[in-house]
Amino acid sequence: MTGRAERADAAEHSRDSGKALHGRPFLSLLRYNLPYWPRYLGGAMLAMMFVGVGLVVPLVIRGIVRAFETGTMTRQLLALYFLGLLLIAAAEGVARYFQRTLMIGASRHFEFDLRNDYFRHVQRLSQRFFHCNQTGDIMARAVNDLNYARDFIGPGIMGTVDMIRLPATLGMMIYLSGRLTLVALVPLPFISIAVYFFVRYMNRQSKVVQDLFSALTARVQENLAGARVVKAYGIADREMRAFRKACEAYMRENIKLVAVMSFAWPLIGMVIGAAVLTVVWYGGGMVIHGDLTLADLTAFLICMVMLAFPMAQFGWVITLYQRGAVGMNRIAEILCAVPDIRDEPDALQEAAITRGEIQFDHAHFAYNGVAVLHDLCFTIRAGETVAIVGPTGSGKSTVIALIAREYDVSGGRVLIDGFDIRSIPLRTLRRAMGYVPQDPFVFSDSVRENIRLGKPDASDAAIRAACETAQFSADLEEMPAGLDTLLGERGVNLSGGQKQRLTLARAILCDPVILMLDDALSSVDTHTEERILEGLREVMATRTSIIVSHRVSTVRHADRILVLDDGRIVEQGTHDELLALDGLYAHMHRRQLLERALESEA
Amino acid sequence: MSADYHMDDESPRRAYDARLMRRLLGYVRPYRRWLVAATLLLIVVSVISNIAPLLIMWSVDHYINNPDRTGLRAADDAAVSDALAGQVAADMAGLLRIVALLAGFMILEAALRYVQMIIVALVGQRTLMTMRLDIFDHLQRLSLRFLDRNPVGRLMTRVTNDVEKIQETVVSGMVQVVNDLLTIVVVLGFMIAINWRLAVIVVAPVPIVFATSLIFRKYAQRSFLEVRRKIAHLNACLQENISGMRVVQMFRREDANYAEYRRRNADHRNEWLRQIRNFAIYFPVVEFLGMLATALILAYCGWVILATGREVSGTASVGTIFAFVFLAEKFFSPIRALADRYNLLLEAMASSERVFRLLDTPPDIEDKPNPKPCEALRGDVEFREVWFAYEPGQWVLKNISMRIAPGERIAIVGHTGAGKTTLINLLNRFYDVQQGAILLDGVDIRDYPQVALRRKIGMVLQDVFLFSGTIEENIRLGDDAMPMDHVRACARHVNAAAFIEKLPGGYGYHVGERGCNLSTGQRQLLAFARTLAHDPSILVLDEATSSIDTETEALIQDAIAKLMAGRTSIVIAHRLSTVQHADLIIVMHHGEVRESGTHQELLAKGGIYRTLYELQYRDAAGQDAATPE
Incomplete structure (x- = not known):
């Protein structure tokens, strides 16, 4: 599936979903924090505690200096102060330990809850959603955006809480000397103005740099994707030149950014240094004139040092907040996507599928505005084996997708055992079905778990029997650990045919009321296919079966064959009847005979 | 294109690989003159940026807390009031001189630091570009056989993110480490110059800091690897479920798969909670050791003053306390930062290993040494x-x-x-x-x-x-x-x-x-x-x-x-x-x-x-x- 229509569709999808939140998904995600409010409260209280205890440090030092100034120092007093300082540090450390475990821990719990809900929600979304949104994008949100959100929730909130040190220390400074505090704050407006301009420039320039980086990335991507053309026309040199240009542009703008940022830090450092110098000079003058004690000046300077850290932290917290907000919005976009296939409120809980009669009642289906099925009317009787054939794009697989309710009809109805399938609970509907899809999907798990996917309590004997029917037994014997063999990423890789046979065994094991094969034997050679069909005949005799195929050999023994072309049924009947008709089916049959003749040509 | 969520799982991580480092340094070699210049600047900067505590000590002991003046004031005699006024004026002038000197140093420091940062940025950016062009050039020479086997997304990461990470750590990181080491040496030098006994007191907790860091690193690193492994599994599980959602839904596996995901998710969270504890212990312990140094300085100075009954600048005085408290802070902060630098180095090593592995893939289709000219072909x-x-x-x-x-x-x-x-x-x-x-x-x-x-x-x-x-x-x-x-x-x-x-x-x-x-x-x-x-x-x-x-x-x-x-x-x-x-x-x-x-x-x-x-x-x-x- 490609095309811009789809991207537009996806965009619309996310817009729709955003509405429910009135553009404040950020807040909606904060509710994930609610259960952990005692942790935050505890963290905040601990922060107040260690900030309060920390404020004693300048006072202790003031006490020491004053004792010397006034000559009242004794060894006992000195020891007391010494122990006092250590005690304060220890108390601060303990408080910090608990604050950190509480608050950062909360963010990990938040992450845990959010991950679970994300997973759960994605499970509820329908195929339409997965067509509009790439796996990579859904993953990126669960990986990067979730990290950003968590970093805000944890270190971000903790950093914010720690910021109470700022007013507390300022209060202490005013207590020590109001006049000196005023003097110390003189450089503050300069810092603010400088920071404002730097931040503005940085934001602008960062955007330029990021865009150039994207351009550079796009260059590499295009070069790799078009490697054949690049080689065929011998234009690697040109590609190299273009890439060098992109790299140089990126470098140039990056250096500009760095040049300004490199200027920002020494400058801000200088302004802060100027504040300290002003205090030394002015405060020192006050001491010389006898307007301030040396002890107070010492305590004051220590307060200023204590201020430096939360001030630096401020910018960091802002960054965390910005990234976190963007991340949360992107996660919320997925969490708010409304599943378009779901149990209706008036679903008939008592609806049961026992016979497996399927009826298409003037069913229409359109995808992205393109009609795929037109006014389809047919009935598949309970226990019947019906085949659907037709050229690529005629809508065969869509018929099956509608029966499985992967999509809803755009018009008309699909009925099973007389119930409109939209009124049957999804679990009931899907329990009744054994579905073998076109592209077999195997999980990286053992063979056993892969086969008993729909029936987790199946015995090994039952599994082996299903494998036998699906002609998978021989493959199973060759597996290193039999049913325990791990498949996929870290295990054995199966061939296309093996996968198809495994997924067939999976469907057979479910013992469904309706068995549906969606071109499920395309990668199996004709000889094996015959044996599979032979074994399946017994299985199909007792249930409604639908076989979609473009191979005539697969469908010739069906009770009835529906020939689909361009979303309409153009012929139907048994194999012999259709051959006699000498229409599309007969034509397909002749072609395939030729193909087989060609294949068998050694 | 989908990212490779198993990648981190595969690559074994060695903390430091001398061979890799040498190769990385090869990229920096053309700029070694510039880096030498930057290092020289750093030496000057670390001297003048750490001289402030000394000058403040001088100004406290000789002007702000001038014992002559305090003596005059204590006399409280009309006769000495003129002398007091004279002393006040002299102290004020002295203080101003020191402050002016400090201001000069500060401006000089800012200017030199700026020049140094620009040099490092230029070298870093140039290195980055060279490496990027090398990789791109190499990719052009690799055959389709290779390109067909390696997903575009993975190869792109080498040219973009990996290179970026290497630049951040190798160039900026190296300069940081040099800066840290210089600061430690210069501050230590100043402390010894003022009073070697006090210097010993400040350095005393360092072995404990190192021991704590080593223990912390042992636990944190083990946990770090575990966390990486678990998040890789968690993401792989999510990705598999998204790709196979059709089957999941058709076979009603939602609950079972959710239970599995939830279990892995809990594993991951619990590992992090352990890791949080490691960090929560480490940081306060290091803070405490810093405070221990401060308290020891105070106790030592106080004890000497009490014992001798007078202040002596540079040995035991309010100014000395001042100087050492600030110097101790400057001494400990680079030591604390070393743990962070180590983590960054780990990541850069992993990135450079991936990049070099790509650069070392030999192109399997190459030109012969003396190819024949291929102009004016007839087309036979x-x-x-x-x-x-x-x-x-x-x-x-x-x-x-x-x-x-x-x-x-x-x-x-x-x-x-x-x-x-x-x-x-x-x-x-x-x-x-x-x-x-x-x-x-x-x-x-x-x-x-x-x-x-x-x-x-x-x-x-x-x-x-x-x-x-x-x-x-x-x-x-x-x-x-x-x-x-x-x-x-x-x-x-x-x-x-x-x-x-x-x-x-x-x-x-x-x-x-x-x-x-x-x-x-x-x-x-x-x-x-x-x-x-x-x-x-x-x-x-x-x-x-x-x-x-x-x-x-x-x-x-x-x-x-x-x-x-x-x-x-x-x-x-x-x-x-x-x-x-x-x-x-x-x-x-x-x-x-x-x-x-x-x-x-x-x-x-x-x-x-x-x-x-x-x-x-x-x-x-x-x-x-x-x-x-």
Whole structure:
């Protein structure tokens, strides 16, 4: 599936979903924090505690200096102060330990809850959603955006809480000397103005740099994707030149950014240094004139040092907040996507599928505005084996997708055992079905778990029997650990045919009321296919079966064959009847005979 | 393109690899003079930036807390009030001198630091670019065999993120480490210069800090690896569920899979909670040790003052306390930072290992040392007993021999998987043959330079790849010397001009990524114009199978005929008209040449060609007859 229509569709999808939140998904995600409010409260209280205890440090030092100034120092007093300082540090450390475990821990719990809900929600979304949104994008949100959100929730909130040190220390400074505090704050407006301009420039320039980086990335991507053309026309040199240009542009703008940022830090450092110098000079003058004690000046300077850290932290917290907000919005976009296939409120809980009669009642289906099925009317009787054939794009697989309710009809109805399938609970509907899809999907798990996917309590004997029917037994014997063999990423890789046979065994094991094969034997050679069909005949005799195929050999023994072309049924009947008709089916049959003749040509 | 969520799991992590480091340093070597200059600047900066505590000590002990003045004030005598006023004025002047000096140093420090940062940034950016260009260049030389096996996304990460990470740590990180070490040395020097006993007291907790760091690192690193492993598993599980959601839903596995995910998620969280504890202990312990140093300084100075009954600047005084408290802070902060630097180094090492592994992949198709010139080819093509397999042992082409005379038109036909596409992939050395040889004008194609060879072979593939850029750029393909008239003439000759001129902007029309804003037919015509513009000696064409409206189809057929005129042409034919007009039809079957001859000869023979004809061309024949031309 490609095309811009789809991207537009996806965009619309996310817009729709955003509405429910009135553009404040950020807040909606904060509710994930609610259960952990005692942790935050505890963290905040601990922060107040260690900030309060920390404020004693300048006072202790003031006490020491004053004792010397006034000559009242004794060894006992000195020891007391010494122990006092250590005690304060220890108390601060303990408080910090608990604050950190509480608050950062909360963010990990938040992450845990959010991950679970994300997973759960994605499970509820329908195929339409997965067509509009790439796996990579859904993953990126669960990986990067979730990290950003968590970093805000944890270190971000903790950093914010720690910021109470700022007013507390300022209060202490005013207590020590109001006049000196005023003097110390003189450089503050300069810092603010400088920071404002730097931040503005940085934001602008960062955007330029990021865009150039994207351009550079796009260059590499295009070069790799078009490697054949690049080689065929011998234009690697040109590609190299273009890439060098992109790299140089990126470098140039990056250096500009760095040049300004490199200027920002020494400058801000200088302004802060100027504040300290002003205090030394002015405060020192006050001491010389006898307007301030040396002890107070010492305590004051220590307060200023204590201020430096939360001030630096401020910018960091802002960054965390910005990234976190963007991340949360992107996660919320997925969490708010409304599943378009779901149990209706008036679903008939008592609806049961026992016979497996399927009826298409003037069913229409359109995808992205393109009609795929037109006014389809047919009935598949309970226990019947019906085949659907037709050229690529005629809508065969869509018929099956509608029966499985992967999509809803755009018009008309699909009925099973007389119930409109939209009124049957999804679990009931899907329990009744054994579905073998076109592209077999195997999980990286053992063979056993892969086969008993729909029936987790199946015995090994039952599994082996299903494998036998699906002609998978021989493959199973060759597996290193039999049913325990791990498949996929870290295990054995199966061939296309093996996968198809495994997924067939999976469907057979479910013992469904309706068995549906969606071109499920395309990668199996004709000889094996015959044996599979032979074994399946017994299985199909007792249930409604639908076989979609473009191979005539697969469908010739069906009770009835529906020939689909361009979303309409153009012929139907048994194999012999259709051959006699000498229409599309007969034509397909002749072609395939030729193909087989060609294949068998050694 | 999907990211590789298992990657971190695979690469073993070594903290420090001397061989890797040497190679990384190789990239910095051209700039070593600049780095030496930056280091010299750093030395000056660390001296002047740490001198402030000394000067403040001086100003406290000699001016702010001048004992002479405090003595005068204590006397509280009218006679001394003049003396006091004089002393106050002198102290104020002294204080101002020191503050002015400090201000001067501060400005100097800021200026030098700025220059140093700029040098480092320039070197860093240049290194980054060199490395990036090296990787890109290497990617150009790697064969399709390699590129087909490695997902585009993974290769892109090497050129982009990995390089970025290396730059951040290797250049900036190295300078940081140098800065940290210099600061430690300079501060230690100052402390010893003022009072070696106090210096010993400040340094005393350092072994404990180191021990704590080592213990912390041991636990944290183990936890760190565990966390990485667990998050990789968690994400892999999510990704698998998203890709297989259809099966999950059809087989009602939602609850079971959710339970599994939840379990892994809890594992991951619990590992983090352990890791949080590691951090929560480490930071406060280091803080505490810092405070211990401060308290010890106070206690020592206080004890000496009490013992001697007077303050002595530089030994035990309020100023000394001042200086040492600040110096201790400056001494401990780089020590604390070392743990962070170590983590960054780990990541850079992992990135550089990945990058070098890519750079070390040898290109499997290379030019010979002295390739033969490949100009003015006549277009005599010969396949001589060619064998080829993509996977060892699975022969795709078996003993193919054929000869195409200059100017001849050859149509290759065959069923899916017969080896037609492989044949043309070998001709322009996308792959090398395993046995036998392909000769062009009597010379093995492996003796020609690759680029020159491919330029002589014009290839039009089924799936036309267009670059994002203008129509003109897509025809020129980087040949800036090509006159615009030539571009236009070529487009006109292959019937592409009509649609191009109708586009907004004509030849300046911007083609989207992969040509998504052009129709299949238009892309085909554009590809023909591109090929014609580069005037190849040999034309290789894989005809598109997709159905195109009859009007465009007629234009394409006409264009193909024009392209083939006067050139040796090899066409994988899907159109009846192409096979009918071919000088020779080669029928491929299961990797072998089974039949050859003209259309009529082969039809008369009644072999594979006849079957293929009925399968693939007869319907078209009916259509052709119905279409009035």
